[in-house]
Amino acid sequence: MSIFRWKLRYSVLALLCMCLFYLMIGSRRNTGAPLKEICPDFSHQISQHSRSNKDKSASESHENTSTKCAPLRPIKFLKTADATVVDGTYMTETDDERELATFLMQPWSLSEPRHNCKEKMDLARWSMVLMVKSSAKHRDRRDVIRQTWGSWRLVDVIRLEVVFLLGTTKDPNLRDSLEEESSHHGDILQMDMEDSAETVPEKVLAGMQWASSNLTHDWIYSSVDDDMVVHVENLVEYMKTLLVPEDTNVNIRPCYEQLPIVCVYSYQANDSPNRNPFSKWYISYGKMSDSYWPKHCRGGMYLMSVKMTGRIFQISRRTPYLYLDDVWITGYMRRKLNEGDCNIMVWVNFHKVYVLYSRLVFIGF
Numbered sequence: 270m271s272i273f274r275w276k277l278r279y280s281v282l283a284l285l286c287m288c289l290f291y292l293m294i295g296s297r298r299n300t301g302a303p304l305k306e307i308c309p310d311f312s313h314q315i316s317q318h319s320r321s322n323k324d325k326s327a328s329e330s331h332e333n334t335s336t337k338c339a340p341l342r343p344i345k346f347l348k349t350a351d352a353t354v355v356d357g358t359y360m361t362e363t364d365d366e367r368e369l370a371t372f373l374m375q376p377w378s379l380s381e382p383r384h385n386c387k388e389k390m391d392l393a394r395w396s397m398v399l400m401v402k403s404s405a406k407h408r409d410r411r412d413v414i415r416q417t418w419g420s421w422r423l424v425d426v427i428r429l430e431v432v433f434l435l436g437t438t439k440d441p442n443l444r445d446s447l448e449e450e451s452s453h454h455g456d457i458l459q460m461d462m463e464d465s466a467e468t469v470p471e472k473v474l475a476g477m478q479w480a481s482s483n484l485t486h487d488w489i490y491s492s493v494d495d496d497m498v499v500h501v502e503n504l505v506e507y508m509k510t511l512l513v514p515e516d517t518n519v520n521i522r523p524c525y526e527q528l529p530i531v532c533v534y535s536y537q538a539n540d541s542p543n544r545n546p547f548s549k550w551y552i553s554y555g556k557m558s559d560s561y562w563p564k565h566c567r568g569g570m571y572l573m574s575v576k577m578t579g580r581i582f583q584i585s586r587r588t589p590y591l592y593l594d595d596v597w598i599t600g601y602m603r604r605k606l607n608e609g610d611c612n613i614m615v616w617v618n619f620h621k622v623y624v625l626y627s628r629l630v631f632i633g634f
Contacts, residue, residue: 338487338524339514344614353610355563358556359589359601367586370475371461374447376432378455379483393428395512395525397489397572399499400476401431404464405438405447410495415454421501425509429501433457434476436464466549470594473568474585477598481579486526491572497534499570504533507616526576529612530599534569536615537562540596550593564610565600580606 379398390396399419403411411433419431433456438444451457460475462468473492480490489508493499511531514523540562542552573581584602591597603613 337521339519341527342513342515355604362587374451374457374459390428394426396428398430399491401433401493403433403495418499424505427505435459436462477578477582484575486576488575490578493570526574528574530573532566533616562596563600568595
């Protein structure tokens with residue numbers, strides 16, 4: 270027990286140290302608002318962005334940009350579709366469709382923000398929801414994220430929202446704490462399923478179900494682990510290089526739904542199944558006989574359009590269950606979209622700066 274407590278304390282201390290370093294770096298940059306300024310002043314950017322009739326209300330403008338879009342500029346470093354055949358158990362379809370997830374708590378902060386950014390958010394160029402995989406007992410991690418990179422709401426006219434994915438707990442005190450946490454922050458999406466390592470894929474898919482049902486196609490979906498530290502400004506800057514219309518003279522938004530899956534941490538082109546029977550990642554030849562998994566993203570962080578999120582979620586309902594959520598979602602189910610491997614790409618600006626006990630990494634340097 271003493272060793273476990275020591276590791277837990279070290280993990281929390283590591284997360285705090287990394288976030289402190291993040292704060293120090295952010296304070297030295299002069300490319301945006303300070304970290305604590307949740308709603309930066311970007312009125313000059315809004316005037317450049319809003320080309321529609323100034324008399325229209327913010328809600329009308331947002332609705333218009335949600336329904337019409339301009340094709341994206343081709344992404345130069347995307348290869349043509351890979352003709353490699355992906356076969357096996359996880360490419361077949363089940364006879365029965367998996368049931369929809371049931372939600373015990375839902376995030377209200379996206380529709381009822383408790384800050385003074387509401388009017389400016391309606392004029393955002395695009396929005397991203399960062400679905401953070403967490404667990405009921407990880408309150409410390411969630412609070413650190415809320416106080417650091419998760420506190421950013423607007424960056425260069427881009428809206429960012431953090432939602433924490435949780436399962437259930439049998440601890441009555443922890444249940445009460447979660448209800449208070451959800452009531453106060455409004456950023457928890459809790460599914461009616463056990464909170465364990467084995468249910469992570471189902472939890473992720475439940476988040477995809479919620480996002481595709483509640484968000485419009487001008488949103489970007491991102492899956493993130495709760496031991497990640499995201500450099501928000503660099504993330505937004507890189508995404509802006511991808512979300513560029515082919516015709517820059519058009520007055521409507523780019524078609525964000527054309528965005529492929531972007532592997533931030535990290536792209537796996539030739540990853541082999543673990544054949545060690547003593548490993549928790551063990552995969553038998555009976556379940557997977559091929560030498561390599563399909564190309565996929567590791568689960569630390571990846572992103573895609575909300576439209577693709579919905580397509581993958583629907584496919585998942587008839588796809589045999591694999592407990593390796595990253596391989597299952599961004600590998601097999603992505604390949605079942607019948608687009609080869611032209612719908613997945615590596616984030617070229619990713620660098621792993623520092624790694625500590627709990628696999629903490631910086632995204633975006």
